[in-house]
Amino acid sequence: MIRKNVLKITKGDYSICPNNKIKKFGRNKILTYLLTPRQDEMKNTFLQLLSKKEEEEFRVVELGCGPGWLSKSILETFPKAEVVALDGSKQMLEHAREKMEHFKSRVTFDLFRLEELDWIDPLDQQVDCFVSSLVIHHLDDEEKKEFFQRLYDALLPGGALIIADVMKANSKSLANYWADEWEKIVQEQSMELFGDLRGLDVFIKEKWNMYHFPDDPADKPSLLSDQLRWLEQAGFKGVDVSWLKAGHAIFGGYKE
Ligand SMILES: C[S@@+](CC[C@H](N)C(=O)[O-])C[C@H]1O[C@@H](n2cnc3c(N)ncnc32)[C@H](O)[C@@H]1O
Structure with a gap:
């Protein structure tokens, strides 16, 4: 795994969180829940789209897990699932590790850089599902195309790629x-x-609304229609969008 260029979190004013809420949910859960449009709906959509039975054994890799709400909900819902949670921030991985202490026999954590694709090689034919929430928009169009192809190639037959992300608006x-x-x-x-x-x-x-403040160079959202096409070009079947709210879409496809 890549251990250089560790990301620093520059946004996120946790001072807003009252102590009793921090105790109950954790600071990062409050912030990601607050800023993400309807995270509970997103979570349920992900869990459905994995298309797994409760008792099935399978291996999920989350790309950019942040504080870990998605990995944790997969571990809670599927008692035989194993999760590899990757993020570019040490700080985020520490939060995620704390949050998933209870599941430590089924989850591992590692640093990665989205743009540096060498972390995919060791995962080749070891992964049933790649999931990712609000991260892939840091890649530009060309990088996304290549990324989808590399993830398709690395997946086991029957595998899935499920993505939640912010979309570029068409107008x-x-x-x-x-x-x-x-x-x-x-x-x-x-x-x-x-x-x-x-x-x-x-x-x-903190200018979180990229549709009002589109100038952050780290944000490179693509059109949803383009991304669905790139998934199909990579070989994915059943490519479709299942949920969309405030420019945030959940979409993906399956490997036969
Ligand atoms: C907006 S947060 C989303 C976190 C979580 N997936 C969620 O839905 O709440 C973006 C996450 O991606 C990570 N990240 C951003 N750019 C990255 C990069 N180039 N490589 C690896 N991780 C990155 C950040 O550290 C952060 O945890």
Whole structure:
């Protein structure tokens, strides 16, 4: 695994979290839950799209696990699943490790860099499912195309690639619609979590809404239609989108 160029987290004002909530959920869970439009719906969609039976044994690799909500929900739902959780940030991997202490016999953690594809080689024909949430938009169009091909090649027959990510809007008016929808959901989630709008304030102050602030060079979202085509070109079958909210889509395909 690549151990250089470890990422530093530059955003995320945790001071907004009241102590009792931090105790109950953990700081990162509060932040990712707050900023992601309807993370619970996303989680349920992922769990369905894995297309696995509860007692099945299978191996999942999560690309960019962050604080680990997705890996953890897979371990909770499928008692024989094994997870490899990868992220570019040591800090995030530590949070994820803490969160999954209970499952430590079935989960391993490692650093990786999305752009440096050599971490895929040791996984070749060892993986039933690749999953990823809100990370692949750091690759540009050409990189995504190659990435999908490499993941397809590495998957076992019957395997799946399921991605949640932010999409490029096809027009300015759609970008505005997604921006407003995202802000409205964060407003609702701030009220749910804190009983006030402090979460919305952080969302605005830290410029999380890329449909309002599209200038961060780290964000390279692609059109959903292009990504579905690149998956098909890589060889995936059953390629489709299953969920979309505020520009965040869940889509993927299967290897026969
Ligand atoms: C927006 S967070 C998403 C985290 C989590 N998957 C979720 O859905 O909440 C992006 C994650 O990707 C990681 N990341 C960003 N760029 C990366 C890169 N180039 N290589 C590896 N990890 C990266 C960050 O450390 C962070 O944990």
